[in-house]
Amino acid sequence: MKTLxxxxxxMVRTALASLLRLEADVDVDxxxxxxxxxxxxxxxxxxxxxxxxxxxxxxxxxxAKWVQNTQPQLKMVVMTTFNRAGYIKRALDAGxxxxxxxxxxxxxLVNSLQRVLAGERVISNELLLQALDQTxxxxxxxxKALQLAQQGLSTQxxxxxxxxxxxxxxxxxxxxxxxxxxxxxxxxxxxxxxNGWL
Amino acid sequence: MKTLxxxxxxMVRTALASLLRLEADVDVDxxxxxxxxxxxxxxxxxxxxxxxxxxxxxxxxxxAKWVQNTQPQLKMVVMTTFNRAGYIKRALDAGxxxxxxxxxxxxxLVNSLQRVLAGERVISNELLLQALDQTxxxxxxxxKALQLAQQGLSTQxxxxxxxxxxxxxxxxxxxxxxxxxxxxxxxxxxxxxxNGWL
DNA sequence: TTGCTCTAGTGACATTTGTCATTATCTTTT
DNA sequence: AAAAGATAATGACAAATGTCACTAGAGCAA
Numbered sequence: 239m240k241t242l243x244x245x246x247x248x249m250v251r252t253a254l255a256s257l258l259r260l261e262a263d264v265d266v267d268x269x270x271x272x273x274x275x276x277x278x279x280x281x282x283x284x285x286x287x288x289x290x291x292x293x294x295x296x297x298x299x300x301x302a303k304w305v306q307n308t309q310p311q312l313k314m315v316v317m318t319t320f321n322r323a324g325y326i327k328r329a330l331d332a333g334x335x336x337x338x339x340x341x342x343x344x345x346x347l348v349n350s351l352q353r354v355l356a357g358e359r360v361i362s363n364e365l366l367l368q369a370l371d372q373t374x375x376x377x378x379x380x381x382k383a384l385q386l387a388q389q390g391l392s393t394q395x396x397x398x399x400x401x402x403x404x405x406x407x408x409x410x411x412x413x414x415x416x417x418x419x420x421x422x423x424x425x426x427x428x429x430x431x432x433n434g435w436l
Numbered sequence: 437m438k439t440l441x442x443x444x445x446x447m448v449r450t451a452l453a454s455l456l457r458l459e460a461d462v463d464v465d466x467x468x469x470x471x472x473x474x475x476x477x478x479x480x481x482x483x484x485x486x487x488x489x490x491x492x493x494x495x496x497x498x499x500a501k502w503v504q505n506t507q508p509q510l511k512m513v514v515m516t517t518f519n520r521a522g523y524i525k526r527a528l529d530a531g532x533x534x535x536x537x538x539x540x541x542x543x544x545l546v547n548s549l550q551r552v553l554a555g556e557r558v559i560s561n562e563l564l565l566q567a568l569d570q571t572x573x574x575x576x577x578x579x580k581a582l583q584l585a586q587q588g589l590s591t592q593x594x595x596x597x598x599x600x601x602x603x604x605x606x607x608x609x610x611x612x613x614x615x616x617x618x619x620x621x622x623x624x625x626x627x628x629x630x631n632g633w634l
Numbered sequence: 635t636t637g638c639t640c641t642a643g644t645g646a647c648a649t650t651t652g653t654c655a656t657t658a659t660c661t662t663t664t
Numbered sequence: 665a666a667a668a669g670a671t672a673a674t675g676a677c678a679a680a681t682g683t684c685a686c687t688a689g690a691g692c693a694a
Contacts, residue, residue: 247517249538249545253451256542319445340447344454347447379671390623393651406672412652422652422680424622425588577641591681604642610682620650620682636694643688650681656674663668 239355240265244275244289244301254288254347261348272296276304284312286355288347291318291325299325302332313354317347324434326361326369336360374435380414383407385436388427437553438463442473442487442499452486452545459546470494474502482510484553486545489516489523497523500530511552515545522632524559524567534558572633578612581605583634586625 241258243266245251255266267284269275273295275287287305291298302314315336316329329337335354338347350360376384379400386396397407411423420426430436439456441464443449453464465482467473471493473485485503489496500512513534514527527535533552536545548558574582577598584594595605609621618624628634 247538248541249515249536250448250451252542253448253455256455257451317447338447340445343446344450377671387622390618390620390626392620402671403673405674408650408652409654409672412654415652420588422588422590424585428588575641600641601643603644606680606682607643607684610684613682638691638693640691641689644686646684648681648683650679652679653677655676658673659671661668661670664666 239263239351240267240283240285241351242267242269242275242278242284242287244269244272244287244293244298246271246290246293250290254344257344258348258351264351272298272301275301279305279309279312286313286315286351288315288317288351291316291329292320299328299332302329302334306333315350315354315360320434321365321368322432322434323368323372324374326365326434327373328434330361330369337362337365339365372433374433375417376414376430376435377410380410380417381430381436383410384414384423384427384430387411387423388431388436437461437549438465438481438483439549440465440467440473440476440482440485442467442470442485442491442496444469444488444491448488452542455542456546456549462549470496470499473499477503477507477510484511484513484549486513486515486549489514489527490518497526497530500527500532504531513548513552513558518632519563519566520630520632521566521570522572524563524632525571526632528559528567535560535563537563570631572631573615574612574628574633575608578608578615579628579634581608582612582621582625582628585609585621586629586634 241264243251243255245254251268255268258264258266267278269278271293275289276296279287289298289301298316302316305312305314314334315338316334317338317340318325319340321339326337336350338350353360382400383396386399393407394404397404400407415423415426418426418429420429427436439462441449441453443452449466453466456462456464465476467476469491473487474494487496487499496514500514503510503512512532513536514532515536515538516523517538519537524535534548536548551558580598581594584597591605592602595602598605613621613624616624616627618627
């Protein structure tokens, strides 16, 4: 089984790779972020991609979307530290075969890889149900405005970044706050972030 | 060498523990957070504590402080995902023998543990220099006010939480913003957070 | 005592943020 | 073409936030 492991934290990546290599019949290449993974996938063939979500340059979810469009035969297993409903939904939409929380022991990882390669889909029922709940209520502009607000940018700066009027930016933020039942932009950004909507 | 490994992400913890156990002469117990580690340290004797910083209930830095006061003979190695000057300074103040970024490969971890047990102090020069730079300019009240502001609490809510008047809370936040050259409370909180001051 | 410092509070003011009704374009649907 | 929709803008207002000078009291040192 030829595997590509994408994970930005070097210690975690090397640790997981070492353990996977202990298994018979597992061949592991390593990628330090999503963009690196893209390159390696283009230059050699893999049976399965194992990727973290939270990575710089290109997130695991963006990478999955790209794989779906360009290498649909490549199986994917996505893992993440944070249990956010939005993550699961986006992963499923990108056609991943496996979804794992880093809350699971290392044995679950090895096991999942084997099952996915055998054609199974490995996603816990509990997580699946969560994904069906809460769907992202934000528009794209609202999402971007919230992202910038979260960094501490002023309304004016947000408006400039999105090429809209200051009043419009305030309207977007106000609308987002209303949808998320938040009483200010910071709380709204926090809620959206926790749900995996940013 | 009897080691206690404190790390909240199960997959990372079990992976590191498995790899350490492959080494001859290494005996590893696992703790799921700082509080759990406290308990285990009290009930049995260890040669070295290996702990993550970012953990719920009790952070690795708080745990280190506690070990310094109650079990000064226990060697400590602290690891973290984030390179924040404040972290290094606080770790050194807590008397740790080793400081590692998760940016280092897994071999560095094994190596560091052995050197620390041999009495060496394992902290890269580069990181040490960083620690000498920027010192935390915030008072305790300012820090707490920023923490709450970061969550999206209103001035009023922050004041209530800290048992001070609303005007006083605003003065604290204003002062913090001035110290950090931020133009609003959110930006101030972000800067403080990035420096490891929250 | 007097003076100094630290922490907390007050009040006044300007600026920013949040709310809402209304309008203006532009695109899509009927 | 008319109606409906989506997107963006405007203006007016209330509320929250940021700034700053000043006061009050507690603790401590000379």
